[in-house]
Amino acid sequence: xxxxxxxxxxxxxxxxxxxxxxxxxxxxxxxxxxxxxxxxxxxxxxxxxxxxxxxxxxxxxxxxxxxxxxxxxxxxxxxxxxxxxxxxxxxxxxxxxxxxxxxxxxxxxxxxxxxxxxxxxxxxxxxxxxxxxxxxxxxxxxxxxxxxxxxxxxxxxxxxxxxxxxxxxxxxxxxxxxxxxxxxxxxxxxxxxxxxxxxxxxxxxx
Numbered sequence: 096x097x098x099x100x101x102x103x104x105x106x107x108x109x110x111x112x113x114x115x116x117x118x119x120x121x122x123x124x125x126x127x128x129x130x131x132x133x134x135x136x137x138x139x140x141x142x143x144x145x146x147x148x149x150x151x152x153x154x155x156x157x158x159x160x161x162x163x164x165x166x167x168x169x170x171x172x173x174x175x176x177x178x179x180x181x182x183x184x185x186x187x188x189x190x191x192x193x194x195x196x197x198x199x200x201x202x203x204x205x206x207x208x209x210x211x212x213x214x215x216x217x218x219x220x221x222x223x224x225x226x227x228x229x230x231x232x233x234x235x236x237x238x239x240x241x242x243x244x245x246x247x248x249x250x251x252x253x254x255x256x257x258x259x260x261x262x263x264x265x266x267x268x269x270x271x272x273x274x275x276x277x278x279x280x281x282x283x284x285x286x287x288x289x290x291x292x293x294x295x296x297x298x299x300x301x
Contacts, residue, residue, distance in 0.1 A: 096195065097202050097288055097295070098218065102210035103225030104254050105247070106236035108270035108277065112225045113206040115281040122200040126207045129187045130180065134159060143179045148172070167249055181213070202288060211255045211263060220295035221288060224264035226257055227271045265296060 101116065101123075103109040117123045133140035134157035144162065145152045151162045166172040188205075195203055204223075207215055216222050227235075236247050261267050266284045270277050287293060 096192075096200055097220045097293075098192075099202065099204045099288065100210045100216055100219035100222040101204050101206050101225065102208060102216075102222065102260065104232065104257050104260070105208075105250055106232040107225040107227050107257070108235075108268075109206065109208070109225045111274070112223075112268050112270065112277060112281060113204065115278050116204045116285065118278075119281055119285045121202040121204045121285060122195050123204045123206060124188060124191055124195075126184060126188075126205065129184050129191075133180065133183050133187065139183050140180055144176070147175055147179055173253070177213075202285065209254070211260060212253075216263065218297075220297060221265040221293075222263065222296070223266045223268060223284060224257075224260045225268045225270060226261055227269065229257075231271055232257075 099116075099121070101109060101113055103112075113123050113125065130140075132138055134144075135141075136155040138156070141152055141155065141157055144157050148162060148165050151158055151165060153161075162176070166176050192203065205215075205219070207213075210216050210219075210222065233244075233247065236242055237244065266280075266287070268277055268280045268284070
């Protein structure tokens with residue numbers, strides 16, 4: 096089963112692109128959805144995050160906005176958060192992979208926002224970056240409830256620049272041309288990955 100990392104900065108259209116991969120027959124693992132499950136009532140991250148950041152849980156679940164306020168712009172707090180959450184996500188992911196392989200999946204797309212930032216690209220057979228021009232990215236993000244230019248700048252400061260992500264990718268999906276063009280790009284990527292001649296990035300000389 097080929098493991099394909101799907102990543103991109105905020106506002107690039109990554110979630111929509113992930114859905115297109117699913118439509119094209121690939122299995123999709125959503126890291127954000129996994130985190131949401133861990134943060135929900137009874138989730139494995141609730142107790143350790145309350146211990147690390149007292150006051151960030153409410154009604155047995157993690158209050159994501161309260162947690163965001165505690166870590167945004169505070170590198171040491173973010174490091175502490177990652178130390179709690181990343182091992183839990185890794186365990187959840189391993190269980191999901193095992194189940195998908197048992198079901199016969201040949202192509203698994205991992206929707207991971209911070210793939211490069213966390214070094215996860217080293218474990219992928221291919222990496223797809225979703226991209227769009229900065230003006231379009233900003234226009235999309237600033238329509239979200241509660242979003243401000245200052246908050247967007249803080250989020251982008253924690254993410255690898257789009258140009259660097261594109262330079263490190265095996266494939267790029269440009270979402271600026273509309274849904275049909277993006278869907279065609281996804282179909283071409285799936286065909287390329289299923290070609291027996293495709294060579295995993297893990298098998299290439301470093």
